[in-house]
Amino acid sequence: MSHHIVEVKNLEYCYADGTTALRGVSFRIEHGESVGVVGENGAGKSTLLLHLNGCLLATKGEVRVGDIPVMRETLRQIRRSVGTVFQDPNDQLFMPTVGEDVAFGPLNMHLSPDGVESRVHGALDTVNALHLRSRPPHRLSGGEKRAVAIATVLSMSPDILVLDEPSAGLDPQARRRLISLLSGFKHTKIVASHDLDMILDLCRRTIVMHQGAVVADGPTAALLSDRNLLAKSGLELPLGVQNCPVCGASPSASAIPQI
Amino acid sequence: MSHHIVEVKNLEYCYADGTTALRGVSFRIEHGESVGVVGENGAGKSTLLLHLNGCLLATKGEVRVGDIPVMRETLRQIRRSVGTVFQDPNDQLFMPTVGEDVAFGPLNMHLSPDGVESRVHGALDTVNALHLRSRPPHRLSGGEKRAVAIATVLSMSPDILVLDEPSAGLDPQARRRLISLLSGFKHTKIVASHDLDMILDLCRRTIVMHQGAVVADGPTAALLSDRNLLAKSGLELPLGVQNCPVCGASPSASAIPQI
């Protein structure tokens, strides 16, 4: 299954109003990798993720998933192999009950009723949300919504999982559960987030974006401890690395820019 | 000015659909204190904050701001001295331009045009957003929206500042700027958040809530390093205290509950 690679070559994107959100982004993600995408507000992270499933199509450059280039004609195939979970689970849950919501994707893939059922069961089981099956989504807690949103995508058994700010709005334990959940998946994972500590826990490799371009791409541990790089890209050391009370290190104070 | 105290006595609140969100909450916050309110999703933090400015009125118990009990007759006075910044700045910015939005509160206080102008100018200046004055809110970035939302409240020169998850959705540097901004204010501050590291930086005292009740109230440093307390309340050690990669300490692993 060496074809779950994601390759982005020289990607540029310009929104209709003229904002250039991506300026020549290139990288290649291999099968099974787990990659973090970080950068300040407006760096272009969400825009980049929207290209990976063909929600946006490149103005210039190329995106390939497996061996297939992402273009209008291949959207069907692409969307089957790339599953995307957006930041706000409310956007993702639009059916009257959790069960129907998770079944929505498989039904659209024209699976048999049994097939759909086993997909739904499996996906809900993976995120520990079987008991929520008949509940309406708008009555769920933040953490529950997040889990179900992931299940709606898992039920389509994608090869590649793309997540945009998955930990936003979760309380610390729910966030921790999410991290363990995600690190249990064997999918290729691409995670955009401001939560650098989660990226540190979840991803071996990180791509740092700044003003629509990739400014660094390499092992997470190295990049996220590089104070100069982080300061330049609107970031700072992950909190877990700052102010350690055990060793008393307080290395980040000097890296904080003036207000 | 010893009257900027906030006193909550035995507060209970029940939503119209029967959910009991607060079950007997009591505390007293003195003038100039900076207090964090933490707890898992659904613990009742937002509900509690809505009582402090009289947006919700107690089902049972009492809330006093200064020497005034919060009730229908005193709402005007209460809302002048308590300024609330809600989680989603889109809810707070409802006027067509930033300037008008910041002027909305002072205008409702029937100030003179000059008075309004100086309030608007001062508030925008404090949050470094004077240049945004004539922009419509829907064209601002996340961090800018947050700053302006705070300015809309500052322009009413409240004595007490109440903030619900102010750091949500901000990139690390924007979050850091917000923290410095807030720590520069001399107001009494009450901050609800899942960002325990921010609470650690910003508040001397913390109130831990769990299922609608206060389970702990004391110095932040002590409470947020009490692993048992945190585990019971859906929280975990602040990230700055966990897993220091410098010294390799990983004190929190045992505190994480099973999924």
Add this chain to the structure above:
Amino acid sequence: MTRIDTAISDIDVLDRLAAGVSPIHRLDPRAKLIVTVLFLLTVVSYRKYEVAELTPLFLYLAVLLALGRVPVLVIARYLLLACPFAVLVAVFNPLIDRQIIAQLGPLAVSGGWMSFVSILIRFVLTVSAVLLLLACTGYVTVCAALDKLGVPRLLIMQFLMLYRFIFILADEASRMLRAHSLRSPDGRGTSLRVWGSLAGNLLLRAYDRGVRVHTAMLARGFDGKFRPLPGFHWSIADSLFVVGSSAFLILVRHGQLATRMGRWALELSA
């Protein structure tokens, strides 16, 4: 699914133009509003067979377009997008009204064709005038002008609130549709049942947002009354603009400018 984004970017285009600087932008919005209404009234007051006498009104558009620095292409695009109903109704006129009423050399022109062309010209004139008003003034400022002209404040506030939240809700809707389309790879339209719960969820979120916004308003001392929006300054330029435009409109309406001009040109060439 792109319809929402298109609609928002259409609004955006006009908003950006309205943020520009030009002599027309500087005029008091009340003046522009009044003149626009007078202009529209003039256009629709012509009788149905009139074509030539409508053309001098393009002078007004040309001057505003140029002084207001509004790109012609923006207006043209709107005209193309917005025409269906007017054209649909007009298209029947040539079929029904075949009475010859004019002779252009060898060409006999029926009344139906005259009124058809007349409707098209009216359409271009009226739509362009409104778009120009907006492009040189901006929605919010037009609302403020209406406020100063005495329109009930509740309605003005509704105008402003609607405008503010269109952006947020359109954004929510398009994110929802995006999530929806990702899970329906066939990409056919939304079925009724799914539409119901999609729109229903959107509505519930809108409703909750309404409640939150209300809370935020209350927290800032809102007591059900809206304070006046900031005022404008009416200058001599504004008076000149109104008087000049009105004089122009009266002259055009009663002056038979096009026919006179044509006669004169024909005499010259003869």
Add this chain to the structure above:
Amino acid sequence: MHMADALISPPVGGAMWAASIALAAYSARKIEPEIAERKIPLMGVVGAFVFAAQMINVTIPVTGSSGHLGGGMILTILLGPHAAFLVMFSILAVQALFFADGGLLALGCNVFNLGFWPCFVVYPLVFKKIVGASPTHRRLMTGSIVSGVLSLQLGAFCVVLQTLMSGISELPFGTFLLLMQPIHLAIGIIEGIVTAALVSFVWHARPELLELSADRKLEPSMSLKPVLTALAIAALVTGVLLSWFASTHPDGLEWAMFRITGKEELAAPEDGVHATLARFQEKTAFMPDYDFAETSAIQETGIEHSEEDAESWPAVSAGTSVAGVVGGGIVLILAVLIGMSLRLIQRRRGTVTP
């Protein structure tokens, strides 16, 4: 279907504006006490919701066609008639201003056609009667569909009347009606089904949001007064303005009357209201010399002729028609030239003083 500025005459546009403004003022007064509580932001977001929802197309089963939400009924069900009317007003205004959908003069017509009927007629008289005090799923569905169809039929009928009264379209009354009503039957059914789907979702998820429960407490019974008032205003203003126009534009009006009634002249009472109105508008007419244009136009160009004297119309004057075309062409070229040179001058200045 939105009326366009290009299709209406001043009296029709004016009358509909008057009726819509009156209804808006009435509605604003009616909800004033409530707004202090919670309606204002709700009206804003629910209006924005309708705006956004209109852009999500729905596939209609069996037919394979697609439609979208119109919004009048759902707004009324959610917000009550008065708030809904104001919200509809604002939605149509935004559409007129930003999307050139309808127009400024036609806005009155559109508000009347798409707001008045669902809010003040169909909702109280039909929807509430069908749904009753204790709504069931089936009643809600039936009520929504029937109301959707009815509102659109009434609206479409008004479009026909307004277009014909304006006297610009040549379509005969019957043909136009046969064209509009069936199309709007289809659109109305779609609108009804879509409204029903939405109402049913909300009713299952958050029944407390449906206005009809709250409505029962707030307004025990809605009176027919606003309905009759609005219709009376519309009739009165149309009458006044039409009779004024009748004196200045006999051709257009009689043509329209001919089309609608099949008779050439309506017997107007010689005295009483009509005469008083005629005298009144003689005094208030804001362009008293309209007649000048009328007579001189006929004399000079000969292109005004009403339907009924068309038969006796040999006076086609080739010379004047050509003059008109030539003159029009020259004026257009002039307009373009003036525009371009103004822009050039501006650009020059712009480069000197940035």
